[in-house]
Amino acid sequence: MEVVVVDDVTRGPGGGGGRSGRTVDPADRAQLERSPVPLRRVTALFAPYRWPVATVVVLIVAASAVALASPFLVRLVIDEALPRQDVRLLAWAVAAMVAVAATTAVLGVVQTWLSTTVGQRVMHGLRTAVFTHLQRQSLGFFTRTRGGEVQSRLTNDIAGMQSVVTSTATSLASSATTVVGTVVAMVALSWRLSLLSLVVLPPAVLLTRRVARMRRRVTAQRQRRLADLHAQVEEGLSISGVLLGKTLGAGPAQSRRFADTSEDLVGLEVRSQLAGRWRMATMSIVFAGIPALIYLAAGLPATSGGMTIGTLVAFTTLQGALFRPLMQLLDVGVTVTSSMALFSRVFEYLDLPVEIDDPADPVPLDPATVRGEVRFEGVSFTYPDGHRPALDGIDLAVPAGSTLALVGETGSGKSTLASLVARLADPTSGRVTIDGVDLRDLSLATLARVVGVVAQETYLLHTTVRENLRHARPGATDREIEDAARRAQVHDVIAALPDGYDTVVGARGHRFSGGEKQRLAIARTLLRDPWVLVLDEATSALDTATERAVQAALDEASRGRTTITIAHRLSTIRDADRIAVLAAGRLEESGSHAELLAAGGRYAGLVAAADRDVALAA
Incomplete structure (x- = not known):
């Protein structure tokens, strides 16, 4: 199986927030078209850690399942323990809530430790393999390749891959488990309100993604200008750059160039912050609007179905927890493409032929007798x-x-x-x-x-x-x-x-x-x-x-x-x-x-x- 191109989908405000609204990067698409990555090659990296990975999956499923108990405990407290003034039941329900929170927290810590350990070990192996392989390349490779590109693949790309392993993969697994479990629990609580959620959720998702996409465009422009600014700092304030500037009298011109780039950043930063505020405002409206519609539906005789207050609170709690993991799952295409592009760039270096290599059967030559x-x-x-x-x-x-x-x-x-x-x-x-x-x-x-x-x-x-x-x-x-x-x-x-x-x-x-x-x-x-x-x-x-x-x-x-x-x-x-x-x-x-x-x-x-x-x- 080879990953080549994934459909162009946009990213909403799932999970990371700062990475929301992404579309498939054309550079990632081109990278995978030029150098496809067999999925089995990626999974082979984790073969030595199959049991820790399996344990992480079990912990994710367990944590998501345990967390779903909280809304039902809330319903029990509101509908049963408080109206009846059943102190014993109330104590058990509260203790169960604390136990659920403690259990999910402990499972999360163990899962993070295992996934981070596996990710770091895999990245350590890749870093070492790439560095060692590049050292074996001929001088011709380094004259053809920019030094910054080599450093970027060794640091940025592999660090990005580590994030894929320890954050993105586990987050997607957790999101999938949470969405399935939450939908099942919502249907069990009220199939009528579940249908309503399915009607109002897509427009809310679309609105949020559109605003997030607008912010991404502005942020991308800002990042490009920031990269220009960093390049000018490196060129102008390194030892060689300062020496060149002083000997050529280019200092004033470099300062003007730096000032122009910094001036551009002022406007871009303002636009980025405003886009961010619009995004937060949109999400606030979504988070407030959907529960409001659910409350309205619960109060109408045609749609309430005799719903209790505890059921309503439990349902809105579940529904509020559905938005973010759902957005992450909708963004899985972009995530897979960007992740596989990282692997592609690193594997591309690992696959470089070694022009000057040790012979298969070297002739022994004692340096002492040469x-x-x-x-x-x-x-x-x-x-x-x-x-x-x-x-x-x-x-x-x-x-x-x-x-x-x-x-x-x-x-x-x-x-x-x-x-x-x-x-x-x-x-x-x-x-x-x-x-x-x-x-x-x-x-x-x-x-x-x-x-x-x-x-x-x-x-x-x-x-x-x-x-x-x-x-x-x-x-x-x-x-x-x-x-x-x-x-x-x-x-x-x-x-x-x-x-x-x-x-x-x-x-x-x-x-x-x-x-x-x-x-x-x-x-x-x-x-x-x-x-x-x-x-x-x-x-x-x-x-x-x-x-x-x-x-x-x-x-x-x-x-x-x-x-x-x-x-x-x-x-x-x-x-x-x-x-x-x-x-x-x-x-x-x-x-x-x-x-x-x-x-x-x-x-x-x-x-x-x-x-x-x-x-x-x-």
Whole structure:
């Protein structure tokens, strides 16, 4: 069974109040059309909790059934105990009322505890599964997907699903039980007044839903403007946003934009509040009007049927309790559609294919015995949306412990080639090997221990310096962390901080300079101690003095390791054992610095151009 589209129905003031008047969201409809959800897949999530779920259903039915006793007890008091002044009967009836209230309260607490526990366990499993699955996605997925969308599915959608499980599902079950039981009890009390209720209830429901729909439209507009306001706050008051605004002089324009959005919210908020008051007024009229008509009918000889006062009070009590659960049941189509759309969005992420995955039978490779020989054998690579190969037939050998420098103009394929060594992508054809083993035959955990990457852009977590470094090796001791920092020539910088290694780095490490962040990244890599090191333009954005400090740290990091370096500044790679020159994804030439200069090819031209730039700058 697959849920695709549910009829477009509107939501009245059942249950949640604030969510009343909803119609089927076109986005939910489109989501289910694009990615239908088999109902059995949803129910399978709850299979491990079948007994708690069954218990919740029993408790809901029991609570609804017990609650129906209250109106009959009221009738007993009014018609029997009070007129006869039967104190014993009155005491028993009052005690029964208290017992009914206590029983329903206890059943409600137990039901809430069970349903919330089941919902939280299911959501915990989904959250963990989605997070783990997304971590296995390739970099291509994250470049194609907005970060906010990923966070929304992990937090908002799964939180919404939890609400479906713990609130919506139990509320619908309770409403269904209450409506059936109440209608039966009303018919048992007075079939004439029951017919009257069936006549006057539909117009009352229609009126309430119409007003609620009007409020929903206004509220939706207000929510959109609030979202715009929040986006402007995030863009304008984040560290990067403030920096951009100050450097571009865009502060006044951002303030005017913010003021315009806030001004729109004033009118929308007033309209929303008025719509809310109209809704409450309509419901008040409904709640007052229906009992009034019932009282009128009970007083007319043609419709009263000899009704007692106790029966009338019991009937109006039951009838008043019927309105809200009935509205919830009428809204079940919207509820199911929105709920299944939430599951659809989460399952959509869980069903994403993993492009870079562990092999079924990984080749064992002991990191302690790795020599670090890297080979590119007929390597070609084309991005999924690419029109031409980013790499085409690359053959290169990097002996263990040697240094390979990749040079070339922007877009020549340097970073793409280096990314294949860390298996951030797999070749479209050909293979990359370490010590003769295809990287695709190694487990990702083994490869991460063998290959380390220092990128141009360093990412630091919002935690202490110590924990940022320990992120590379959770079991590292404080002494090993400090030793790695010394080798990366950043220990003195850390020691001078207010709390040393326990200093919180701040959002994205903004308290550190570019060179300091690079050396922290190098220290992190040294702590992991890989045999193959990939340096992706690690000094291209640094000034000359800082570059020297970072280059010294890189030289220390490269000692004894196979190193593949990408650099725009050719001065940093002249001592490399081998230099490979790429152009339009092809290997143009390779050799040592001296050999390539003597050949007078593309590399010689790049060096001459770099020397001219230095001379002009001087």
